[in-house]
Amino acid sequence: MRNIKIVLEYDGSRYLGWQRLKDSDRTIQGKIESVISKMVGEDIEITGSGRTDSGVHAYYQVANFKIDSTLNTKEIQEYINHYLPNDIVIRDIEEVDDRFHSRYNVKSKTYQYKIWIGKYQSPFMRKYSWYVADDLNIEIMKKASEFFMGTHDFIGFSSLKRYKKSTTRTISRIEFNQEGDILSIEIQGDGFLHNMVRIIVGTLVQIGSGRLDKDVIMDVLENKIRADAGITAPPHGLFLKNVEY
């Protein structure tokens, strides 16, 4: 069997998220699997680097799958892109070592969150950014974000109450960028709990608007109480931007 690695870009607006569901064909994984399965004539499962939630986008998601096929990688890419809806695309494809696993081999991931800080909501960015009408003190947000850096138990910044495994994660980079009316926050870490990026962003935004004090971050990292942290930022501002192996 050949092991094929693909890099995907998708607009998550229409989908219930990455993970295949039994009773819906509106998942990214499901769409891709159904095209590949048709291509090779048998049921194929693909492994993603991780799930993205309903409405979350990806500039760069990685998946792999094993097939027997005489097509070369370029032909496979063209076939799949031809039959995929045009809100999902394979950017890149390569044949990799049999041991490559999209999820187990992840070293870190980078997410980007886009906040629209213009006077009015942009018709063109309405599906690709979070419109925040409050004035934001970006300098305070930057300062506050430093509390997230490093290794912590992030359970208070997750929407799940219990995990079977460790909830300690390491954040290695948080970067703010402003281009026109878009404030972008990039967060890189060795892994993220469920909704962790969105709760971090929601908390930073509420600190920036003065609704929360920046000490809340230290408090929640210690007391681990989700309710003490900020709101969960909406999914449509979130982009999986890179997966590092």
Place this chain on the structure above:
Amino acid sequence: MRNIKIVLEYDGSRYLGWQRLKDSDRTIQGKIESVISKMVGEDIEITGSGRTDSGVHAYYQVANFKIDSTLNTKEIQEYINHYLPNDIVIRDIEEVDDRFHSRYNVKSKTYQYKIWIGKYQSPFMRKYSWYVADDLNIEIMKKASEFFMGTHDFIGFSSLKRYKKSTTRTISRIEFNQEGDILSIEIQGDGFLHNMVRIIVGTLVQIGSGRLDKDVIMDVLENKIRADAGITAPPHGLFLKNVEY
């Protein structure tokens, strides 16, 4: 009666164009008129700087309307934006002299056309750019575009065969910009015939891909034969970018 000027931004994807239709509520003008009419309790007509076609977008479209209302302009803007679908927004509003007319007073207009020249079609730009898979020689396109500059009879670059009035127009600026995988062509002129910008862009793209010779522009400006010009570029790459008064 007060004369109110509004500056609009809209994502044209879902609409049949600017102009109100009797048998459809999927027009930009219709949507806006219906909200304003509800606000003041009587039927209000708005005048746009011109029509945009089905699927064409606007960063900056100007319209005006006359109403009796005790609301100030900020309240009017907030009311209308609240009830408009979120793919149409009033960016700006002001009360103007009674003689101001959105169409008659136009001095020039600027359109922007976006062409996606990346390896694959972007899921995020698929509705906001024309994906051209051919390799484009942009230098040749720039050179060819100079033939359009100045005052000409543009009837050969229009999809309508006959006009009641003059079909002579003056193009004062054509500017190419490349940012990442987007090639943008900005065209400013004192007026545009039906589909003129899209046929100019379609012709330039076919010159850039080697499918047409650049002499075709001079030929069609002289012989006025639409069939000799290039294809009509699709609507979803076109943005009304400015209206100058």
